Amino acid sequence: MNRPYRGLAALLALAGAMLLGLGASPLPAVAELILWCDFDDQPLDQPIGAGGAAFHQPVEVLPIEPVVRTGPFATPSLEHVDDDDANAEYTRYRFLNDYEITEGQIEIEMNLWFQDLDQYIVAVREPFANASRFADLTFNQFGAIWYGDGNTSSVRIGDYTTGTTVHLELRLDVDQGFVTVLLDGVELLTEEPWGGPFAHGPGSILVGFGGNPVTAGTFYLDDLHVQASVVPTPVTPTTWADLKAAHR
Secondary structure, eight states, rough: EEEOOOOHHHHHHHHHHHHHHSSOOSSSOOOEEEEOOTTSSOOTTTTTOOGGHHHHHHSBOTOOOEESSSSSSSOOEEEEEEOOSSSOOEEEEEEEEOOOOOEEEEEEEEEEEEOOOOOOOOEOOOOOOOOOOOEEEEETTEEEEEESSSSOOOOEEEEEEOSSSEEEEEEEETTTTEEEEEETEEEEEEEOOOOOOOOOOOEEEEEEEESSSSOOOOOEEEEEEEEEESSOOOOOSSSSSHHHHHHO
Protein backbone atom coordinates (compact mmCIF):
# COMPACT_ATOMS: atom_id res chain seq x y z
CA MET A 1 0.00 0.00 0.00
CA ASN A 2 1.43 3.36 -1.00
CA ARG A 3 1.72 5.95 1.80
CA PRO A 4 3.25 9.40 1.32
CA TYR A 5 5.05 11.30 4.06
CA ARG A 6 2.28 12.81 6.16
CA GLY A 7 1.47 15.06 9.07
CA LEU A 8 1.66 14.06 12.69
CA ALA A 9 -1.91 12.80 13.16
CA ALA A 10 -1.74 10.39 10.24
CA LEU A 11 1.74 9.33 11.22
CA LEU A 12 0.68 8.34 14.73
CA ALA A 13 -2.12 6.17 13.37
CA LEU A 14 0.30 4.60 10.90
CA ALA A 15 2.88 3.91 13.61
CA GLY A 16 0.30 2.15 15.76
CA ALA A 17 -0.80 -0.06 12.90
CA MET A 18 2.75 -0.96 11.96
CA LEU A 19 3.69 -1.92 15.50
CA LEU A 20 0.56 -3.93 16.27
CA GLY A 21 1.47 -7.41 17.40
CA LEU A 22 5.22 -6.68 17.43
CA GLY A 23 5.51 -5.71 21.09
CA ALA A 24 6.34 -2.35 22.60
CA SER A 25 8.35 0.14 20.58
CA PRO A 26 11.21 2.20 22.05
CA LEU A 27 9.95 5.22 20.13
CA PRO A 28 7.94 7.90 21.90
CA ALA A 29 4.40 8.71 20.82
CA VAL A 30 5.68 11.52 18.60
CA ALA A 31 7.93 10.13 15.85
CA GLU A 32 8.76 11.11 12.29
CA LEU A 33 8.52 8.78 9.30
CA ILE A 34 11.77 9.41 7.41
CA LEU A 35 11.72 6.57 4.87
CA TRP A 36 8.88 4.62 3.25
CA CYS A 37 9.46 2.35 0.25
CA ASP A 38 6.68 -0.10 -0.55
CA PHE A 39 7.12 0.05 -4.37
CA ASP A 40 3.37 0.07 -5.05
CA ASP A 41 3.69 3.33 -6.97
CA GLN A 42 6.67 2.18 -9.08
CA PRO A 43 6.44 0.88 -12.71
CA LEU A 44 6.20 -2.90 -12.79
CA ASP A 45 8.92 -5.03 -14.43
CA GLN A 46 11.19 -1.99 -14.68
CA PRO A 47 14.45 -1.25 -12.84
CA ILE A 48 13.85 0.92 -9.79
CA GLY A 49 14.85 4.57 -10.04
CA ALA A 50 17.41 6.30 -7.83
CA GLY A 51 15.42 9.38 -6.88
CA GLY A 52 15.72 8.90 -3.12
CA ALA A 53 13.26 8.86 -0.24
CA ALA A 54 11.02 11.62 -1.64
CA PHE A 55 10.23 9.28 -4.55
CA HIS A 56 10.11 6.10 -2.40
CA GLN A 57 13.32 4.91 -4.08
CA PRO A 58 16.96 4.17 -3.22
CA VAL A 59 19.76 6.58 -4.12
CA GLU A 60 22.27 4.00 -5.36
CA VAL A 61 21.21 1.00 -7.45
CA LEU A 62 24.24 -0.09 -9.49
CA PRO A 63 25.45 -2.65 -10.26
CA ILE A 64 22.46 -4.71 -9.04
CA GLU A 65 19.70 -2.75 -10.84
CA PRO A 66 16.78 -4.20 -8.82
CA VAL A 67 13.49 -4.64 -10.68
CA VAL A 68 9.94 -4.04 -9.40
CA ARG A 69 7.91 -7.29 -9.51
CA THR A 70 4.38 -8.36 -8.63
CA GLY A 71 5.51 -11.30 -6.48
CA PRO A 72 6.15 -13.04 -4.19
CA PHE A 73 4.29 -10.71 -1.79
CA ALA A 74 0.66 -9.70 -2.19
CA THR A 75 1.80 -6.24 -3.37
CA PRO A 76 4.72 -5.17 -5.61
CA SER A 77 8.22 -5.64 -4.23
CA LEU A 78 11.80 -5.14 -5.36
CA GLU A 79 13.65 -8.11 -6.84
CA HIS A 80 17.43 -8.36 -6.35
CA VAL A 81 19.39 -10.93 -8.37
CA ASP A 82 22.98 -11.87 -7.51
CA ASP A 83 25.34 -11.89 -10.50
CA ASP A 84 27.54 -14.53 -8.85
CA ASP A 85 30.75 -12.53 -8.54
CA ALA A 86 33.10 -11.98 -5.61
CA ASN A 87 32.16 -8.34 -4.97
CA ALA A 88 29.75 -6.99 -2.39
CA GLU A 89 26.87 -5.26 -4.18
CA TYR A 90 24.04 -3.28 -2.64
CA THR A 91 21.41 -0.62 -3.02
CA ARG A 92 21.53 2.35 -0.64
CA TYR A 93 18.47 4.03 0.86
CA ARG A 94 19.05 7.41 2.48
CA PHE A 95 16.64 8.91 4.97
CA LEU A 96 14.34 11.71 3.83
CA ASN A 97 16.15 15.05 3.38
CA ASP A 98 19.47 13.20 3.81
CA TYR A 99 18.84 13.22 7.55
CA GLU A 100 21.71 12.10 9.76
CA ILE A 101 20.28 11.01 13.10
CA THR A 102 22.56 11.96 16.01
CA GLU A 103 20.18 11.62 18.96
CA GLY A 104 17.05 9.75 20.04
CA GLN A 105 15.82 6.42 18.68
CA ILE A 106 15.40 4.93 15.22
CA GLU A 107 13.17 2.06 14.19
CA ILE A 108 13.85 0.27 10.88
CA GLU A 109 11.45 -2.34 9.52
CA MET A 110 11.28 -4.33 6.28
CA ASN A 111 9.87 -7.50 4.78
CA LEU A 112 12.28 -9.86 3.04
CA TRP A 113 11.74 -12.97 0.94
CA PHE A 114 14.80 -15.11 0.24
CA GLN A 115 14.25 -17.31 -2.78
CA ASP A 116 17.57 -19.15 -2.38
CA LEU A 117 20.35 -19.56 0.13
CA ASP A 118 23.07 -17.03 -0.63
CA GLN A 119 25.02 -14.33 1.17
CA TYR A 120 22.63 -11.41 1.68
CA ILE A 121 23.40 -8.25 3.61
CA VAL A 122 21.41 -5.58 5.45
CA ALA A 123 23.49 -2.80 7.00
CA VAL A 124 23.03 0.58 8.67
CA ARG A 125 25.52 3.32 7.76
CA GLU A 126 25.96 7.09 7.73
CA PRO A 127 24.25 8.95 4.83
CA PHE A 128 27.09 9.21 2.31
CA ALA A 129 29.74 6.63 3.24
CA ASN A 130 30.29 3.23 4.86
CA ALA A 131 32.87 3.92 7.56
CA SER A 132 30.44 3.91 10.52
CA ARG A 133 29.26 0.32 11.15
CA PHE A 134 26.12 0.75 13.25
CA ALA A 135 24.79 -2.71 12.30
CA ASP A 136 25.72 -5.42 9.80
CA LEU A 137 23.48 -8.41 9.20
CA THR A 138 24.59 -11.26 6.93
CA PHE A 139 22.14 -13.98 5.92
CA ASN A 140 24.62 -16.57 4.69
CA GLN A 141 24.58 -19.47 2.24
CA PHE A 142 24.11 -22.00 5.07
CA GLY A 143 20.92 -20.42 6.43
CA ALA A 144 22.59 -18.67 9.37
CA ILE A 145 22.29 -15.01 10.40
CA TRP A 146 25.48 -13.29 11.50
CA TYR A 147 25.76 -9.88 13.14
CA GLY A 148 28.62 -7.38 13.30
CA ASP A 149 29.20 -3.69 14.02
CA GLY A 150 31.99 -1.31 15.03
CA ASN A 151 32.33 -3.17 18.32
CA THR A 152 31.69 -6.78 17.25
CA SER A 153 33.54 -8.55 14.44
CA SER A 154 30.95 -11.29 13.83
CA VAL A 155 28.54 -13.36 15.93
CA ARG A 156 25.83 -15.81 14.94
CA ILE A 157 22.43 -14.70 16.22
CA GLY A 158 19.94 -17.00 14.46
CA ASP A 159 18.78 -18.70 11.28
CA TYR A 160 16.59 -17.80 8.32
CA THR A 161 14.32 -19.71 5.96
CA THR A 162 13.83 -19.42 2.20
CA GLY A 163 10.48 -19.21 0.44
CA THR A 164 8.60 -17.28 3.11
CA THR A 165 8.12 -13.73 4.40
CA VAL A 166 10.76 -12.63 6.90
CA HIS A 167 9.99 -9.48 8.92
CA LEU A 168 13.18 -7.77 10.05
CA GLU A 169 13.28 -4.97 12.60
CA LEU A 170 16.24 -3.01 13.94
CA ARG A 171 15.82 -0.65 16.90
CA LEU A 172 18.69 1.79 17.33
CA ASP A 173 19.20 3.88 20.44
CA VAL A 174 21.52 6.62 19.19
CA ASP A 175 21.87 8.20 22.65
CA GLN A 176 23.13 4.95 24.21
CA GLY A 177 24.85 3.60 21.09
CA PHE A 178 23.22 0.20 20.89
CA VAL A 179 20.97 -1.84 18.62
CA THR A 180 18.27 -4.48 19.12
CA VAL A 181 17.48 -6.94 16.29
CA LEU A 182 14.15 -8.73 15.89
CA LEU A 183 13.15 -11.36 13.34
CA ASP A 184 9.42 -12.04 13.00
CA GLY A 185 8.90 -10.30 16.34
CA VAL A 186 11.49 -12.39 18.23
CA GLU A 187 14.54 -10.64 19.66
CA LEU A 188 17.76 -12.14 18.30
CA LEU A 189 20.00 -9.47 19.80
CA THR A 190 19.22 -7.09 22.65
CA GLU A 191 20.83 -3.70 23.27
CA GLU A 192 24.13 -4.60 21.62
CA PRO A 193 26.69 -1.72 21.84
CA TRP A 194 27.86 -0.79 18.34
CA GLY A 195 31.21 0.67 19.36
CA GLY A 196 32.59 3.89 17.98
CA PRO A 197 32.69 6.74 18.59
CA PHE A 198 31.68 7.41 14.99
CA ALA A 199 32.10 10.72 13.19
CA HIS A 200 28.53 10.52 11.84
CA GLY A 201 25.10 9.29 12.85
CA PRO A 202 22.93 6.72 11.06
CA GLY A 203 21.57 7.98 7.75
CA SER A 204 21.28 5.14 5.26
CA ILE A 205 20.46 1.47 4.83
CA LEU A 206 22.31 -0.93 2.54
CA VAL A 207 20.53 -3.98 1.13
CA GLY A 208 22.21 -6.44 -1.20
CA PHE A 209 24.76 -9.25 -1.52
CA GLY A 210 27.91 -10.02 0.41
CA GLY A 211 30.09 -11.17 -2.47
CA ASN A 212 30.09 -14.97 -2.30
CA PRO A 213 31.33 -16.24 -5.72
CA VAL A 214 29.98 -19.76 -5.14
CA THR A 215 26.26 -19.00 -4.79
CA ALA A 216 23.89 -16.82 -6.82
CA GLY A 217 20.58 -16.14 -5.12
CA THR A 218 17.53 -13.90 -5.44
CA PHE A 219 15.70 -11.98 -2.74
CA TYR A 220 12.79 -9.55 -2.58
CA LEU A 221 12.37 -6.43 -0.44
CA ASP A 222 9.07 -4.78 0.52
CA ASP A 223 7.64 -2.28 3.01
CA LEU A 224 10.91 -0.70 4.06
CA HIS A 225 10.15 2.06 6.52
CA VAL A 226 12.09 4.04 9.10
CA GLN A 227 10.91 6.22 11.99
CA ALA A 228 13.00 8.53 14.17
CA SER A 229 12.15 10.17 17.48
CA VAL A 230 14.35 13.23 16.81
CA VAL A 231 14.80 14.71 13.34
CA PRO A 232 17.47 17.35 12.59
CA THR A 233 17.27 20.35 10.30
CA PRO A 234 17.34 19.10 6.67
CA VAL A 235 20.78 19.03 5.07
CA THR A 236 19.31 19.97 1.69
CA PRO A 237 16.10 21.79 0.67
CA THR A 238 13.28 19.49 -0.43
CA THR A 239 10.91 21.76 -2.37
CA TRP A 240 11.18 24.44 -5.04
CA ALA A 241 10.14 27.05 -2.47
CA ASP A 242 12.91 25.91 -0.14
CA LEU A 243 15.39 25.95 -3.00
CA LYS A 244 14.49 29.52 -3.96
CA ALA A 245 14.67 30.66 -0.32
CA ALA A 246 18.09 29.08 0.09
CA HIS A 247 19.46 31.12 -2.82
CA ARG A 248 18.03 34.54 -1.96
